[in-house]
Amino acid sequence: MAHHEVLSPLPGTFYRRPSPDAEVFAKEGAIVKVGDVIGLVEVMKQFSEVQADAAGKIVRFLVENEDAVEPGQPLATIETA
Amino acid sequence: MTVEIVKPGLATTIQDAGRPGYYNVGIPLSGALDQYSFRCANLLVGNDENAAVIECTLLAPELLFNVSAIVAVTGADATPRVNGSPMPRNESFAVKAGDKLSFDFMRLGARGYVAIAGGIDVPVILGSRSTYGLGAFGGFQGRKLAVGDKLPIGKASNTAKAGRKLTADLAMPLPKETELRVLPGLYFHRITDASADNFFADTWAVAPEADRIGYRYKQGRPLQWRERKQPFGAGSDPSNIVDAGYPYGSIQVPGGVEPIILHRDAVSGGGYAMIGTIISADMDKIAQMQPNYKARFVRVDMDQALAARGDYKARMDRVRKALA
Incomplete structure (x- = not known):
């Protein structure tokens, strides 16, 4: 089983939900395609989508909702087929 | 083309x-x-x-x-x-x-x-x-x-x-922690001595909303203001003043909580007390700070600020010579 880490493209605050009372973009265990949104990073009052850059199963998120993240920080692990 | x-x-x-x-x-x-x-x-x-x-x-x-x-x-x-x-x-x-x-x-x-x-x-x-x-x-x-x-x-x-x-x-240094030199004034006298000490002692982190207009910092202790009757035209919050011009690099602290350093897209005036100004030689350093990078504010006087400006210009001249 190969594992792929989704990295944060920029610094900011990581969110797993589109809004505080909405469902998470992706649950642990979910199957994702390349380009599926798995979270948001907020910086300079702008929200940037974090997309899965590999297809497979999200094994786990490596940061909590609302954690501060750095550019290049691993956000989630995807188990590729 | x-x-x-x-x-x-x-x-x-x-x-x-x-x-x-x-x-x-x-x-x-x-x-x-x-x-x-x-x-x-x-x-x-x-x-x-x-x-x-x-x-x-x-x-x-x-x-x-x-x-x-x-x-x-x-x-x-x-x-x-x-x-x-x-x-x-x-x-x-x-x-x-x-x-x-x-x-x-x-x-x-x-x-x-x-x-x-x-x-x-x-x-x-x-x-x-x-x-x-x-x-x-x-x-x-x-x-x-x-x-x-x-x-x-x-x-x-x-x-x-x-x-x-x-x-x-x-090349431009890109540290995750830096010192930003501050010339105290114009409203520095409005904060208590203890707050002034805390301001320079604390480590401040860049807030995620920092941009070209202003760089906001957090995680230091809130400032206490000296008691006064707010003058006519100033708001009721003790961090308010009668509107005044804002210099580039000036540090305002709305509500005494999070200092904001005005940068090159700043608004030119408003009603927050400016407790000091980042010296011109250190403004470029701010531009290279990501959210959560840390800064300490270091108090300098005008002679030190001008000496730093001289050093900055000398370094720029070295670049011009090296790349001529």
């Missing part, structure tokens, strides 16, 4: 040396936030050092060259790639028509500068090609760059060549 935006990045704008002379009517200086890296980029490609460049913030763009050009990238540590192959930073290189220039994420620093020989030839507004986003003028159509924008490129000088290099000792 254009460069096209394939991916815009987060907040990518055209900037130059800035637009001085109109702050009295509310139009700020603007221009590259890290003037040192901006000038280095131009000198590397044989441009006039004040030519317009592309300023990239936190997430760099992807560019398609419709013309062959000499390019240099300075500032933040984000590896440039031409058609996927890594290229050096702080060194001029050639790109051919049809090449794509992309970047890795910014490992360190917050602003990258892409200079193209000939400069970005957008219209000059009030003496500058800089973008002023709040005013929606200057730069490319008065806004940050978007997918499909085609940037006109000027004519390269005959000194433009690949392989011109800035030595490591002259």
Whole structure:
């Protein structure tokens, strides 16, 4: 089983939900395609989508909702087929 | 003779040396936030050092060259790639028509500068090609760059060549923790002695909303203000004053909680007490701070501030000599 880490493209605050009372973009265990949104990073009052850059199963998120993240920080692990 | 935006990045704008002379009517200086890296980029490609460049913030763009050009990238540590192959930073290189220039994420620093020989030839507004986003003028159509924008490129000088290099000792430092020197005033007397001590003792972290207008810091202890009856025209909060002009680099602390340093797209005045001003020599350092980078504020006097300005100018002169 190969594992792929989704990295944060920029610094900011990581969110797993589109809004505080909405469902998470992706649950642990979910199957994702390349380009599926798995979270948001907020910086300079702008929200940037974090997309899965590999297809497979999200094994786990490596940061909590609302954690501060750095550019290049691993956000989630995807188990590729 | 254009460069096209394939991916815009987060907040990518055209900037130059800035637009001085109109702050009295509310139009700020603007221009590259890290003037040192901006000038280095131009000198590397044989441009006039004040030519317009592309300023990239936190997430760099992807560019398609419709013309062959000499390019240099300075500032933040984000590896440039031409058609996927890594290229050096702080060194001029050639790109051919049809090449794509992309970047890795910014490992360190917050602003990258892409200079193209000939400069970005957008219209000059009030003496500058800089973008002023709040005013929606200057730069490319008065806004940050978007997918499909085609940037006109000027004519390269005959000194433009690949392989011109800035030595490591002259590159912009990109620390995650830095010291910012402060000249106390004009309303420094409004905070208590204990708060003044705390302000300089605490470590402050850049807040995620920091931008070209103002850099907000958090995690230090809140400031206490000296008791007074608020004068007519000042708001009721003790951090309020009767409206006054805001200098670049001035530090306001709304509610006494989070200091905001005004930068080159600042508003020109308002009603928050300014407890001090970051010295001009340290303004470029702020431009390279990512959210959560740490700063300590260090108190200096005017002689020290002017000496630092002298050192800054001497370093810039060394760059000019080295790249001549």
